[in-house]
Amino acid sequence: MIELAAGNARLGLLPDLGGAIAHWTSGATQLLHPVRDLNLLAQKGRRVAGYPLLPFSNRVADGRFHFEGEDYRLSPNFGGETHAIHGNGWEHAWELELLSDASATLVLSWHPPHGAEVVEWPFAYCAQLRFDLREDSLSIGMLIENTDSRPQPVGMGFHPYFPRRSGLRLGFSADTVWTSDERNLPSLRVPATGAWSFEHMRAIDGQAIDNCYAEWPGAAFLRWPNEGLALTVEADEPFRHLVLFTPPDKPYIAVEPVSNMNDGLNHPGIVDRGVRVLAPGAKLEGHIRFVLTAC
Structure with a gap:
């Protein structure tokens, strides 16, 4: 494990375990909650507090999708499901490229096995994660580059686990949300109102939600x-x-x-599904920041 430090803040990183976060603390306070999920097969029962989602987020139905005239099959990688989930970046060891007291850059190069009918991901790519720790914040930069000779469809994201304690309340805006069918795949797109709404900050109680919100402006509290x-x-x-x-x-x-969106590879008719088609050599980049304050 690599540990970054900034004042009283500490960030543990696990390059060998999919570029995952082991912990993020401020003094004695745990800001992320390490989780042991046996369904995430490649994590081998180890606890992680967050991990990257590359080259797609969430599920691909039955591990199958169609792109530019070809049918592709992905290996199932989540216990109890036939779907492929969260890409394959979290399944591999990342290399440490740069390191300082409060910053680390990790890289991953993926090349699919030649001639395999079922693969983790059928296109070659290079990904980068940059973690920058401050005493009151954590920034994560993500980049994926198409290193294949063909165009490829990509998405990305980050999966942090937050502790559910001390009357946790959540608030964010979003215009719509995707309901899910019995297989946890998107079903209907509905307004994010009523029980779906977090426009006014509210407690996280017993409601079970596992859904993707769309038209999110990029802030949650x-x-x-x-x-x-x-x-x-x-x-x-x-x-x-x-x-x-x-x-x-x-x-x-x-x-x-x-x-x-969830299963975005299989919904090409949805204009804002969020899947980007990268030409060879093209890149997709984004940044996420977690800022800690008193309330």
């Missing part, structure tokens, strides 16, 4: 009022979707800035 802590999530283009995961029986929630 978490408050732990019993501790006097507040955290703002800021994301620039291309992160205009937000996946919210609130399992009612777990001590954490996930608030995930992502570029593409």
Whole structure:
């Protein structure tokens, strides 16, 4: 593990475990919640507090998609599901490219095996993660470059786990949200109103949400009022979707800035699905920032 430091802040990184975050703390306060998810097979039961989603976010239905006249099959990588989930960046060791006391840059080069019928991802790419720690903030820069000889469809995002304690409250704006069918795939796009709305900050209670919000302006707000802590999530283009995961029986929630809608590879007719087609040599880049304040 690599640990960055800035004042009382500490950030642990696991380059060998998919470029994941091991922990982020401020003094004795845990700002992210390390989670052991046995369904994420490549994490091998180790606890992680956040990890990158590359070259797509969330699910690809049954690991199949069609692109530019070709049918592709992806390996299932999540226990109990036939879908491929969260790309394959989190399944591989990243190399440490740059390191200072409060900053680290990780890189990953992926080349699909030649001639394989079922693969993790059928196109070659190079990805970069840059972590910049400050005493009151964490910035994550993400970049993916198409190093293949063909165009490829990509998306990206980051999956942080936040502790569900001390009366946690959440607020954000979004115009619409995708409901899910019984297979956790997008079904209907509906207004983000009523029980779906977090326009007015509210407590995270027993409601079970595992859905993708669309037309998200790039800001979300978490408050732990019993501790006097507040955290703002800021994301620039291309992160205009937000996946919210609130399992009612777990001590954490996930608030995930992502570029593409769930199963976006299989919804080419949706104009703002967030999947970007990169020509050979083209890049997609975005930045996410977590800012800690008192409340």
